[in-house]
Amino acid sequence: MRVMAQLAMVMNLDKCIGCHTCSVTCKQAWTNRAGVEYVWFNNVETRPGQGYPRDYEDQERWRGGWVLGRRGRLKLRGGGRLRKLLTIFANPKLPGIDEYYEPWTYDYDTLTNSPLQRHPPVARPRSLISGENTKITWSANWDDDLGGAPDHGHLDPVLKGIEDKVRFEFEQTFMFYLPRICEHCLNPSCAASCPSGAIYKRSEDGIVLVDQDRCRGWRMCVSGCPYKKVYFNHRTGKAEKCTFCFPRVEVGIPTVCAETCVGRLRYIGLVLYDADRVSAAASTPDEKDLYEAQRRVFLDPEDPVVVREAERAGIPHDWVDAARRSPVHALISKYRLALPLHPEYRTMPMVWYIPPLSPVVDVVRDTGHDAEDRDNLFAAIDALRIPVEYLAGLFTAGDVRPVDAVLRKLAAMRSYMRDINLGRAPREAIAASVGMTGDQVRDMFRLLALAKYEERYVIPPAHAELAHGLEELATECSLDYEGGPGMGGWGPFGENSGGAPPIAVENFRMLRNRQTADTVAGPVDKENRVNLLNWDGKGHPEGLFPPRPAERPGGGDPAGEVEPRP
Amino acid sequence: MNAWDVLLWVAVPYASIAVFIVGHVWRYRYDKFGWTTRSSQLYESRLLRLGSPLFHFGILLVALGHVGGLLVPKSWTEAVGVSDTAYHVVAVGLGALAGLCTLVGAAILVYRRRTVGPVFSATTRNDKVMYVLLLGTILLGLGTTVLGNLTDQPHDYRETVSPWFRSIFYFQPDPDLMAAAPLGFRLHALAAWALFAFWPFSRLVHVFSLPLGYLTRPYIVYRSRDQHLGNRAPRRGWERVR
Ligand code: HEM
Ligand code: SF4
Ligand code: SF4
Numbered sequence: 001m002r003v004m005a006q007l008a009m010v011m012n013l014d015k016c017i018g019c020h021t022c023s024v025t026c027k028q029a030w031t032n033r034a035g036v037e038y039v040w041f042n043n044v045e046t047r048p049g050q051g052y053p054r055d056y057e058d059q060e061r062w063r064g065g066w067v068l069g070r071r072g073r074l075k076l077r078g079g080g081r082l083r084k085l086l087t088i089f090a091n092p093k094l095p096g097i098d099e100y101y102e103p104w105t106y107d108y109d110t111l112t113n114s115p116l117q118r119h120p121p122v123a124r125p126r127s128l129i130s131g132e133n134t135k136i137t138w139s140a141n142w143d144d145d146l147g148g149a150p151d152h153g154h155l156d157p158v159l160k161g162i163e164d165k166v167r168f169e170f171e172q173t174f175m176f177y178l179p180r181i182c183e184h185c186l187n188p189s190c191a192a193s194c195p196s197g198a199i200y201k202r203s204e205d206g207i208v209l210v211d212q213d214r215c216r217g218w219r220m221c222v223s224g225c226p227y228k229k230v231y232f233n234h235r236t237g238k239a240e241k242c243t244f245c246f247p248r249v250e251v252g253i254p255t256v257c258a259e260t261c262v263g264r265l266r267y268i269g270l271v272l273y274d275a276d277r278v279s280a281a282a283s284t285p286d287e288k289d290l291y292e293a294q295r296r297v298f299l300d301p302e303d304p305v306v307v308r309e310a311e312r313a314g315i316p317h318d319w320v321d322a323a324r325r326s327p328v329h330a331l332i333s334k335y336r337l338a339l340p341l342h343p344e345y346r347t348m349p350m351v352w353y354i355p356p357l358s359p360v361v362d363v364v365r366d367t368g369h370d371a372e373d374r375d376n377l378f379a380a381i382d383a384l385r386i387p388v389e390y391l392a393g394l395f396t397a398g399d400v401r402p403v404d405a406v407l408r409k410l411a412a413m414r415s416y417m418r419d420i421n422l423g424r425a426p427r428e429a430i431a432a433s434v435g436m437t438g439d440q441v442r443d444m445f446r447l448l449a450l451a452k453y454e455e456r457y458v459i460p461p462a463h464a465e466l467a468h469g470l471e472e473l474a475t476e477c478s479l480d481y482e483g484g485p486g487m488g489g490w491g492p493f494g495e496n497s498g499g500a501p502p503i504a505v506e507n508f509r510m511l512r513n514r515q516t517a518d519t520v521a522g523p524v525d526k527e528n529r530v531n532l533l534n535w536d537g538k539g540h541p542e543g544l545f546p547p548r549p550a551e552r553p554g555g556g557d558p559a560g561e562v563e564p565r566p
Numbered sequence: 567m568n569a570w571d572v573l574l575w576v577a578v579p580y581a582s583i584a585v586f587i588v589g590h591v592w593r594y595r596y597d598k599f600g601w602t603t604r605s606s607q608l609y610e611s612r613l614l615r616l617g618s619p620l621f622h623f624g625i626l627l628v629a630l631g632h633v634g635g636l637l638v639p640k641s642w643t644e645a646v647g648v649s650d651t652a653y654h655v656v657a658v659g660l661g662a663l664a665g666l667c668t669l670v671g672a673a674i675l676v677y678r679r680r681t682v683g684p685v686f687s688a689t690t691r692n693d694k695v696m697y698v699l700l701l702g703t704i705l706l707g708l709g710t711t712v713l714g715n716l717t718d719q720p721h722d723y724r725e726t727v728s729p730w731f732r733s734i735f736y737f738q739p740d741p742d743l744m745a746a747a748p749l750g751f752r753l754h755a756l757a758a759w760a761l762f763a764f765w766p767f768s769r770l771v772h773v774f775s776l777p778l779g780y781l782t783r784p785y786i787v788y789r790s791r792d793q794h795l796g797n798r799a800p801r802r803g804w805e806r807v808r
Pocket of ligand 1: 088217614618679700772774
């Protein structure tokens, strides 16, 4: 047994309202720079839907993740090492910018600078890739809330096999949101695909990171990740990916996406796992057994043998303690509510999901029945095969039994708690029908519905004696750095050369550049692009606002204002 | 031997080699972050998938040919019984094929750089200089070979250029050999020295990152946070206590 600790996340999909707050705050924190305009470390997809980038789940096409070879051994679906090296000059499976979308801004300048004319001027969209005028034809959430689903809803790869049964007419469809970040896999195929070995898994907490100094831009990781959660920065020529907000979790605070989640549906905590069992579990022959296999890799932090082995492996005592209180451990192993996303990719993802009961509840309620009654809900779970099969396609490689079991537990919790809320005697039979006790159901309810901050996030800080060196908690001045404030510009070998600046400095420099920019888009001033998403309300990018009256020629005389002619 | 010969065939090579070596060391230490292929495949794939492999396989073969032609003395090949004509046929045949691949590939790449909007606007001044030097060298080399072979008596560079090249590396440079070579060879060599001097400062540094280690390393890399906290090295006196 080789015990390792992993920071993992669980998301409770029933509570996601699809507000995209998580995506926007993540973007503000990490990818509001030029070169990563199209990059969403966190994105929220409407399902059924094509996801982001478009169609990423079709591994026949993109060849990400692992498959079992003839002798039952894991191999990269995209081909082995030699094949990777031979195709390194032009990667055959790299999604182009069209599969994501061409990021754009608007030419706000014309709004204020155009001469007096018959029709009010419009701010035309301008591509942030080429700087030219562009037509907006697609974006990260073009099919949000099933928009356009009658036309392209059937393109969702998870619908394969059940597409003829799914209706996209408004009244007959179902829908839920799927927020996604990098899975920080136990068996990351991005790392395995990287020729330079620049992607590594941190042995302390399992966070998967790209070493910006060692990445050489071979862009094989983008193809290797089946979730398409490594992105290529087209300005720096380096791969970038979700960092699990390591500067934050190192000091014990949750990731930005979790902290700002409006639905309070994200849970972060440690799981302990046996590193010796990972590859055996990932090579489980039958795809449908992968969920079970992956769950069995986790270790029980209450088990004294595990605790002893963890200590031997150098895991600090407070980490083991945190693993014991971990909400992730509870949701995955104790209540068995959370399921992995696409276990059939065999990367052993570490962001798990509680499948939504809402597609079922909605139908029951819409047909005029009591949607909090156990029997109605159980019957509906049995009858409504489409949403259940779809969820199974996402979370259990198509095996409906685990999904059924989770939905039943959620349904049972609903009706059990309804009795309590209405002041009636709770019926233990409801809890027993899903193999639980009333106390367990109440605990589960507390974790899922009340979801207190300190129960949702149990993140042991990296050790205090290390803290002075951590990124954002510097006891040294974090801005006193080459290229920091007061120093300027990029290195001599083109944009973004020179050492990678600490994140705080990079953001500072970017903000300053942006605020002193005088063009909206266009390749002349690439660092200075402004768009509303990354404009923080501070500073005055020229042309974004009309000049103040005092600055206007004519000195603010209202009579001097020109009315647009009819 | 006049001053010009010494300057062109002794001073320039040494200067170029020095800049090449020191430049790479310096760049690697100063600019690991800028050390990348700066792939443009995100913008455009179709032309790249044609041009890039053609160019790269071509130029790697050309490089191999140069190693063979410049570093292996004529006496060695004769010793193992390869006749002059046999050598010539193989060299010209393979060389022409590799050269053609390189040229066509490079043409596609340059056409792509110029015509595909996003790729064009991502092209830096540095890239343009690099392409001028690279294409200049390739064209001069290919031109010299082709024109030389159209005449009856192709120049035997293994009597002039190659010994001169080797003489540089054992520090007894012999500029007279090169002064006797035809103009095409001399221009090709000069262009190459210019290219090598510019190399460490261009995107061509990616050549030295050929990731052969991938063939043998374990798939998943684990690294400890301890080695490196945050993203800069600890200050003196702040290192981690073990
Ligand atoms: C050692 C093996 C080499 C490898 C693995 C390699 C790999 C690559 C890769 C991955 C790209 C990026 C292509 C893209 O996606 O845009 C690239 C571009 C390029 N390489 Fe290489 N390369 C090698 C050797 C060379 C050599 C020997 C030269 C020339 C002396 C060269 C010249 C170039 C040029 C000019 C480009 C830019 C192409 C363009 O986008 O216009 N490479 N190389
Ligand atoms: S989900 Fe994250 S860790 Fe897993 S393969 Fe993709 S990028 Fe790597
Ligand atoms: S912030 Fe929370 S509720 Fe809103 S989209 Fe993101 S995960 Fe869903």
